[in-house]
Amino acid sequence: MKIFTKFIILSVIFSIVLISGCVNNDQKANESAYTNTSSSVEKVEIIHFHWTNQCNSCIAVGALAEKTVNTYFSDELESGKITFAHINAEFPINKDQVSKYGVNSASLWIGAYDENGFHKEMNANVWYKINNETDYMNYLKGIIEKRLVGDFS
Numbered sequence: 001m002k003i004f005t006k007f008i009i010l011s012v013i014f015s016i017v018l019i020s021g022c023v024n025n026d027q028k029a030n031e032s033a034y035t036n037t038s039s040s041v042e043k044v045e046i047i048h049f050h051w052t053n054q055c056n057s058c059i060a061v062g063a064l065a066e067k068t069v070n071t072y073f074s075d076e077l078e079s080g081k082i083t084f085a086h087i088n089a090e091f092p093i094n095k096d097q098v099s100k101y102g103v104n105s106a107s108l109w110i111g112a113y114d115e116n117g118f119h120k121e122m123n124a125n126v127w128y129k130i131n132n133e134t135d136y137m138n139y140l141k142g143i144i145e146k147r148l149v150g151d152f153s
Contacts, residue, residue, distance in 0.1 A: 044082050044147050045111040049089045049103045058106040060130040062086050065108050068137045073144060082144070112147045119152055 046069055048062035069077065069084040076082035089098045089106075101109045101120055111120045123143060129136035146153070 041112050041114045041148055041150050043080070043113045044076075044144065045109075046082065046084045046144065047097070047101065047109045047111070048084075048086045048107075049098065049101070049109060050086065050106045052088060052090050054106065057127065057130055061106070061108055061126055064130060064133060064136045065126065065140060067133075068140045069144070071137065072141045076148070081148070110143065110147055112150075112152070114150060121152075 046065060048065050050058050050062060054062075066084055066086070069082060073082050077084065087094050087097055089103050097103075100118075101111065101122075103109070107122050107124075108126050109120060109122050111118060113119075123140075126136060126140060129139055
């Protein structure tokens with residue numbers, strides 16, 4: 001019974017340490033989502049926001065997003081229609097981007113600009129796909145393709 005109790009305690013401590021690297025409790029949550037529009041998109045930004053100390057899952061979200069964009073959207077990257085960045089949300093130099101997106105945790109955000117303005121979306125679904133690179137990349141590719149044509153559903 002002592003071994004089981006130690007296992008539970010260690011599991012709880014490990015979970016707390018893991019989660020503490022992925023969440024910034026100093027900022028209020030900002031729930032933002034795309035709204036439907038049939039407009040022409042001028043530019044799409046894909047941004048992996050992270051903290052200085054990243055857990056393995058945080059690193060995977062960013063690495064797979066970058067690989068997806070580089071693999072499937074190289075022409076759009078070269079033309080500037082798509083941009084990709086890893087941004088450390090703790091650095092003061094990045095505070096404008098953090099504020100613009102309403103970042104409060106390690107996350108992947110997609111921002112699109114069209115004639116109606118700026119639309120932002122935090123994509124939480126990528127976290128569930130980090131253990132399957134093909135699934136992750138196909139999923140994110142589909143999302144980016146929709147945003148490029150103005151489909152914000």
